[in-house]
Amino acid sequence: MDYDILILGGGIIGCSVAYELSKYNLNIALIERDYDIADDISFVNTSIVYDGSETSDDVMAGLEYIGNYIIEETCKKFKVPFKKIGALRVVNDDNGVIKLKEMYDRAIKRGIKGVYLIDNKDVYDIEPNINKNIKKGLYSENIGILAPYDLAIAYAEVAADNGVIFKLEEEVLNIQNLTRGFRVTTNKNKFSCKVVINTIPHEIYIKENGKVEEKEIENKKEYFKNMSYLLVDDNYKNKLNKIVIETFDKDTFVLSTPTTTTGSLIGIKSTERTSLRDNLLYANNLLQDLQKNNINNLFRETYNKDSMLIDDSEIDKGYIRITGTHYGKITIAPAIAQMICDTIVNNLNCSLKKNFIDKRREVYKFRELGKKEANEIIALDKRYGKIICVCNNISEGEIVDSIRRPLGARTVEGVKRRTGSGFGTCHGSYCYEKIVNILARELDKDITEIVDDSKNSKIISSRIKEFEDV
Ligand SMILES: Cc1cc2nc3c(=O)[nH]c(=O)nc-3n(C[C@H](O)[C@H](O)[C@H](O)COP(=O)(O)OP(=O)(O)OC[C@H]3O[C@@H](n4cnc5c(N)ncnc54)[C@H](O)[C@@H]3O)c2cc1C
Incomplete structure (x- = not known):
């Protein structure tokens, strides 16, 4: 067998x-078709770590509850930004009050701690900047925000340091x-293995009858929702400090959340594709005097309600999807990962590694360092004293480290996601070209070979004249 x-x-x-x-004595590889791992996590993901109180599905609630605990511990261990800031759900009509009460009763029945049904006065005590007309609120103190891409990268870096082979662009x-086992065919190789854990969106497992059977998951069209996001800059005066969600009906809400860096994010969920004007109207139900000129960026995403499939019906053969x-x-x-790991470790009867290193290599963030610490690091490596992204204060040292780390960045987006460069008010107009040059130098490539995010996203198509530098 090539792999366990x-x-x-x-x-x-x-x-x-x-x-x-x-963590176990196993021979493992991960195959990813993109240039980078976790590339599909949306840039503007709402980034909320739930606590199991909001969902009507008891299984999901259990997974969220455990996931919330593991994420807090993991973020501490790997120094991933996570802030348990609490979430406030607010409503302004009687029907909404009934729904909040149902949610509260469910949370209490599930034994979820730190959930309170509160009156409008208490809502304004927690968030004085909320705009008018709130009837009731549900406050969950264990809900938080995190940098999701950073968490995925941290998991992958530690896995790579402990021997997992990452096969990218495959x-x-x-x-x-x-x-015995499976054959996995890629566009480059054929591998044999004892166990397959399939997390890709579409089914590709050819059954003994020669067919690929796609299991029914709840993919009904009416479950697809539009999320419009407005990134609000730091100058907006009436920013809310908690995650606040105002529900209008079962398909429509507006939420406001601080981000783990600067500014805040407004999300509008609806069945329709809303315009910027509509989005501002929705947002101003919750926020005071949010204007067009407070908006730094706009994004749109879709998501599907509660459509999860964890299929272990062929676990005896070694297949999980x-x-x-x-x-x-x-x-x-993280809760799913622990569950799967327990099952596989039992089935394969394998032992823990004695030399497992449960630590992520240090990441120095120049903008978070004190003067003394910054000077010490600059004395060791001068590149930490050269600022590349002026908006977010990100140094050349951080960009080089993001490329040289295990599973380092190979694209401009990879550098941006790992360091936070290019997310400031200038949207990368000052640093983009510099990042391209650093990538070319560090990867020993010609700048015409550097891509933005994937194979088809070349930045410079060719040289028009043969200068030494571009
Ligand atoms: C608008 C929106 C907001 C969200 N907000 C939150 C939130 O606030 N809190 C929260 O907890 N979650 C949130 N999520 C959910 C979360 O961001 C994503 O669902 C999650 O990142 C998906 O992770 P995944 O590993 O399951 O899937 P993916 O990230 O899709 O991973 C699958 C991987 O498989 C690769 N792949 C596909 N086909 C192949 C192939 N043939 N060969 C090799 N590789 C392949 C893909 O390139 C991809 O990297 C949100 C999602 C959306 C859309």
């Missing part, structure tokens, strides 16, 4: 599973059952 375990897909689920399994074409686009998949990923 093949993990297909390097999203948050694949990376957290790789981390959990890397697309899995199909999986076939052998007399996890798929779906649940709105809280980051929250539940």
